[in-house]
Amino acid sequence: MADDKASRKQIILKEAARLFREKGYIASNLRELAKRAGIQGGSLYHHFDSKQEILFQLMDNTMTDMVTSLSTLLAGNLDPEEQLRQLMHFHISYTICGPDETYITDDELRNLNADNYLQIIAKRDAYQKLFEEVLLAGSRQQGWLVVDHKLIARAAIQMGTGVASWYQPDGPMSIEQISAHYAELLCKGLLPRNSA
């Protein structure tokens, strides 16, 4: 493979994602992370300056990926209702099946230092804005009643994010079914009462 150059660093990030997801950032220690990555504790500092930097790169990579992936997904100019469905499905499936990093991005914000926090928040806001734009398009084209687009965007994201805390692959509902239900709930919820 040609990715043998950056591979160890990638392995560390991958294992850090799994470890942080399992135990949380603070409860995780670098010696175990190193062991999982197949190296010795101190060797981590050849690739990263600090534990904090591992967390930051993890979250930064993930947020960047989420924003760009979702952007291209919405680029095909569909109608807002279909876009909302795609939004929910992307968010939920990415949160659950996607890289473990996603889960972390929501939970570990408080453990970022001031500078890193601002950078991640900026990207998280960009992600949220994609939701808001679909809602605004829907209020123009579909007559959605969007009193506060930020409020609804956050509700949609939070509904979706929360799925990861209870979803089980062998449970009664597939990710497709869950996201479809949630999208439908939102679509109907946004229509004015007694509309056709």
Next chain:
Amino acid sequence: MADDKASRKQIILKEAARLFREKGYIASNLRELAKRAGIQGGSLYHHFDSKQEILFQLMDNTMTDMVTSLSTLLAGNLDPEEQLRQLMHFHISYTICGPDETYITDDELRNLNADNYLQIIAKRDAYQKLFEEVLLAGSRQQGWLVVDHKLIARAAIQMGTGVASWYQPDGPMSIEQISAHYAELLCKGLLPRNSA
């Protein structure tokens, strides 16, 4: 006052709630907790067996209070739509303004040991069941389309819980407005399409 007897223990729990909410359970240390409670580090062990027990009592007290408070609130037999409104308002306002403990109950589940975890989960399920019952009542009395009541209950709870992560007292929306919007979103979302 007559509450001087149990008061120091109550102070500790109160300060622990604030501290854990600020920094998280693991990142909080007992010396700072003790300082905030006005005693010395080691003295905590006169009131509690361990740090873990502080977390557990915190969460247990809160969950118990939430279940009983919400139960009595729903006891006045209103129609399901009004009950759903009350549900959302209670959940959001309790999460935000209520004791800081509430916030913790969602975030620190993973830091409970096995026994304590089961106890808290049981009460959390009882809380969720209150939501489910309102949804089931609504599907009988209001024609709500509730395909999976657990799914919707979780969505409602997660929407509400998430508010705490961005709500600001001096922001543009009051808690009443937020919960009203969310309740309305759910009510409409649950009605069949094109219904009267």
Next chain:
DNA sequence: AAGTTAACCTAACAAACGTTAGGTATGTCG
């Protein structure tokens, strides 16, 4: 007054932690 208990303090222990310093092997390049 004597005994007992609750509530606290002080000081320390042992473990775990992030981090660092110094060394070794391997490969690359002039």
Next chain:
DNA sequence: CGACATACCTAACGTTTGTTAGGTTAACTT
């Protein structure tokens, strides 16, 4: 061949942590 950088190891450092042991004080009880 020699210089050098990369990728790692080993071993330790200093700090912080939860926890414990032993002592002190004040308030009840008998």
